[in-house]
Amino acid sequence: MTEKKTSGEIRKDPVSESWVIIAQERANRPLTTAINNRPQGQQFCPFCEGYESETLPEITALRTPGMKANGPGWSVRVVPNRYPALDTELALELYRSGIYCSIAARGAHEVIIEGAAHTRSVTELPSGMFTEVIKIYRERLASLSRLPHLRSGVLIKNVGLAAGASIEHSHSQLIATPIIPMRLQNELKTARAYYRKQRRCIWCDVLAEERRIHSRMVFEGDEIVAVCPYSPRFPFETWLMPKRHHSFFEATSDSCLVELATALHAVVWAIETILNNPPYNYVIHSAPFKSKNCSYYHWRIEILPRVTRAAGFEQATGLFINPTPPEHSAAQLREHLSGL
Amino acid sequence: MTEKKTSGEIRKDPVSESWVIIAQERANRPLTTAINNRPQGQQFCPFCEGYESETLPEITALRTPGMKANGPGWSVRVVPNRYPALDTELALELYRSGIYCSIAARGAHEVIIEGAAHTRSVTELPSGMFTEVIKIYRERLASLSRLPHLRSGVLIKNVGLAAGASIEHSHSQLIATPIIPMRLQNELKTARAYYRKQRRCIWCDVLAEERRIHSRMVFEGDEIVAVCPYSPRFPFETWLMPKRHHSFFEATSDSCLVELATALHAVVWAIETILNNPPYNYVIHSAPFKSKNCSYYHWRIEILPRVTRAAGFEQATGLFINPTPPEHSAAQLREHLSGL
Numbered sequence: 259m260t261e262k263k264t265s266g267e268i269r270k271d272p273v274s275e276s277w278v279i280i281a282q283e284r285a286n287r288p289l290t291t292a293i294n295n296r297p298q299g300q301q302f303c304p305f306c307e308g309y310e311s312e313t314l315p316e317i318t319a320l321r322t323p324g325m326k327a328n329g330p331g332w333s334v335r336v337v338p339n340r341y342p343a344l345d346t347e348l349a350l351e352l353y354r355s356g357i358y359c360s361i362a363a364r365g366a367h368e369v370i371i372e373g374a375a376h377t378r379s380v381t382e383l384p385s386g387m388f389t390e391v392i393k394i395y396r397e398r399l400a401s402l403s404r405l406p407h408l409r410s411g412v413l414i415k416n417v418g419l420a421a422g423a424s425i426e427h428s429h430s431q432l433i434a435t436p437i438i439p440m441r442l443q444n445e446l447k448t449a450r451a452y453y454r455k456q457r458r459c460i461w462c463d464v465l466a467e468e469r470r471i472h473s474r475m476v477f478e479g480d481e482i483v484a485v486c487p488y489s490p491r492f493p494f495e496t497w498l499m500p501k502r503h504h505s506f507f508e509a510t511s512d513s514c515l516v517e518l519a520t521a522l523h524a525v526v527w528a529i530e531t532i533l534n535n536p537p538y539n540y541v542i543h544s545a546p547f548k549s550k551n552c553s554y555y556h557w558r559i560e561i562l563p564r565v566t567r568a569a570g571f572e573q574a575t576g577l578f579i580n581p582t583p584p585e586h587s588a589a590q591l592r593e594h595l596s597g598l
Numbered sequence: 599m600t601e602k603k604t605s606g607e608i609r610k611d612p613v614s615e616s617w618v619i620i621a622q623e624r625a626n627r628p629l630t631t632a633i634n635n636r637p638q639g640q641q642f643c644p645f646c647e648g649y650e651s652e653t654l655p656e657i658t659a660l661r662t663p664g665m666k667a668n669g670p671g672w673s674v675r676v677v678p679n680r681y682p683a684l685d686t687e688l689a690l691e692l693y694r695s696g697i698y699c700s701i702a703a704r705g706a707h708e709v710i711i712e713g714a715a716h717t718r719s720v721t722e723l724p725s726g727m728f729t730e731v732i733k734i735y736r737e738r739l740a741s742l743s744r745l746p747h748l749r750s751g752v753l754i755k756n757v758g759l760a761a762g763a764s765i766e767h768s769h770s771q772l773i774a775t776p777i778i779p780m781r782l783q784n785e786l787k788t789a790r791a792y793y794r795k796q797r798r799c800i801w802c803d804v805l806a807e808e809r810r811i812h813s814r815m816v817f818e819g820d821e822i823v824a825v826c827p828y829s830p831r832f833p834f835e836t837w838l839m840p841k842r843h844h845s846f847f848e849a850t851s852d853s854c855l856v857e858l859a860t861a862l863h864a865v866v867w868a869i870e871t872i873l874n875n876p877p878y879n880y881v882i883h884s885a886p887f888k889s890k891n892c893s894y895y896h897w898r899i900e901i902l903p904r905v906t907r908a909a910g911f912e913q914a915t916g917l918f919i920n921p922t923p924p925e926h927s928a929a930q931l932r933e934h935l936s937g938l
Contacts, residue, residue: 269829273785273800278829279919343919356807357800358828414910422909431911439915444780445613460613460697467696488698489609489618491913539910562913569762570754570879571771573831573902575779576916579619579683 266345266363267353268437276440279363281343305427307374313337317368318397320390333387334394335371342367343433350407350436366402366411366434370394377428379417379535381527389519395430395542396515400508402434403547410438410546413507418537421564438546446546446555453554459503461556464488474588477595481514482521486584486591492566493582494529496591498522498559505545505552522559528594529563537564606685606703607693608777616780619703621683645767647714653677657708658737660730673727674734675711682707683773690747690776706742706751706774710734717768719757719875721867729859735770735882736855740848742774743887750778750886753847758877761904778886786886786895793894799843801896804828814928817935821854822861826924826931832906833922834869836931838862838899845885845892862899868934869903877904 267280304312310328317336325331344365351362372391373383380388395413402411411434416422438446452460468474468485476496477484484498498521500514510518522540529538539562545555572578607620644652650668657676665671684705691702712731713723720728735753742751751774756762778786792800808814808825816836817824824838838861840854850858862880869878879902885895912918
């Protein structure tokens with residue numbers, strides 16, 4: 259096997275053992291605004307109702323009965339990313355050259371367009387519709403989890419250019435990969451070792467500890483808990499998790515999803531109120547696809563407000579500097595949520 | 599021991615096992631410009647000659663003979679960071695609470711001011727002075743490596759707000775920590791295992807492979823090599839390394855430093871020419887302080903141009919998406935450097 263020279267490759271660093279997707283397709287992505295400015299007042303939005311032909315043909319959509327695919331009359335629409343980092347059509351091939359190895363960038367890269375009208379953040383979506391959006395996240399993740407040779411999927415929302423959004427219209431992305439990314443690998447390793455020793459899920463124990471201490475708790479419902487984690491990378495970083503042990507987001511019950519949608523909406527609203535509409539990401543972490551016994555992994559949503567910049571130090575070391583203790587963030591979030 | 603509530607703490611995530619510095623001091627740092635704009639046309643620069651009283655008293659400086667400390671007449675000046683992430687005065691204490699642990703944020707956080715005149719990038723420094731700057735990096739790293747309870751030091755330069763610079767005037771930061779950051783830990787683990795099996799440094803083997811393949815080579819001098827790595831996280835990411843095995847940057851010879859300064863200056867210049875003065879970081883990675891036998895670790899400088907944004911996906915997974923193959927970056931850099 260020779261070294262692959264074309265695009266669409268996932269390369270492994272021989273020393274850090276982390277992976278990088280070399281995705282030349284994405285070099286063609288239009289950067290409509292200067293890199294340091296939030297997109298605003300765009301004349302043309304490919305995600306708005308009426309511009310359906312500007313995206314690739316839809317994978318699925320939530321439509322008014324009788325309305326045709328790829329035309330108006332929808333509230334949530336899922337399309338392939340026009341500049342994909344990964345491609346479901348690629349065969350899973352391995353390339354080796356001396357000390358190096360890579361695999362073909364087989365995988366999925368979908369875009370979930372949240373609402374026919376042009377809104378920036380999920381908190382602007384009409385009430386009730388956010389639950390439908392979350393159900394689509396579950397449906398697409400379940401569908402991708404069944405594809406052969408894919409090992410892990412992550413749902414990401416980028417809001418604001420500083421958080422990585424190149425299009426303002428509220429949307430999320432689903433990326434499924436044939437490898438398990440480094441951060442999930444590290445977590446699985448610790449969680450497995452902890453389970454072997456204690457016969458308990460480490461996140462279940464973390465949640466028990468947080469409910470006991472209370473100072474970092476943000477919200478506790480029947481099925482969902484929101485907490486500022488003990489060692490957050492970002493000010494006001496907040497995690498939402500199911501109270502009971504569940505490994506796979508794609509297997510979440512309807513009742514849990516309904517509570518999740520309400521809680522996620524409320525916490526994002528509180529963060530936007532306190533920090534004055536900051537750029538933010540949220541991310542759904544779920545157990546690797548097709549893992550049979552997953553007593554040790556607990557799914558979660560991380561909300562990552564981006565008011566601090568990840569500078570050279572964070573990139574270089576993986577060690578983050580956060581000026582805001584999570585106990586302060588949680589106290590403010592609790593105060594803002596208490597009136598709801 | 600009880601859970602520590604005050605600032606100045608390094609907390610360990612119980613699952614990912616990565617560390618976060620909770621540094622409340624830094625919350626007081628003035629953000630003179632909006633988060634998405636490059637600072638420009640500042641009326642007042644605390645790093646310019648004549649404003650020495652605006653910084654904390656200097657640790658060392660390169661001065662015209664006869665000129666007094668903390669006044670004008672210098673070309674390089676080292677001062678403590680006014681908003682430090684870490685503090686050399688703290689005792690090394692361990693705190694435990696249930697499943698969590700943290701240590702006091704003992705460490706150093708210094709600023710190296712590069713030039714009395716207001717310049718943005720090292721490529722604007724007067725010829726020859728950059729060698730003096732690099733020698734100061736070596737001197738300060740050597741000095742910090744001898745402090746008790748510090749295990750690792752990293753030098754970082756941030757240029758441009760999108761790369762994390764809050765002050766425009768060319769400067770670098772030196773951060774020394776009582777723990778070994780996650781990325782270095784991961785590298786040491788692989789490098790140690792490789793050495794045990796092969797009895798060779800993995801980076802020495804990587805360099806041999808790169809010199810054989812040539813497609814990612816940027817520059818080769820008598821002592822220094824510049825190469826675009828096989829799996830770069832960023833377009834035009836370039837690494838500079840000593841050709842022969844050296845673990846500690848702080849033990850680098852004068853002749854090697856002189857060649858390094860010339861090469862680093864030239865490569866940054868080429869990147870700025872090709873990418874139109876992008877925000878960038880460079881980082882010096884060196885072996886952990888006080889490690890006796892370090893046949894397996896090889897120091898390097900990483901140059902990280904920041905033309906792509908690390909979005910939610912990268913933060914969430916540690917998996918980077920890079921649209922530019924390193925073979926393309928290296929070919930362009932070689933072309934720009936061939937005229938020198």
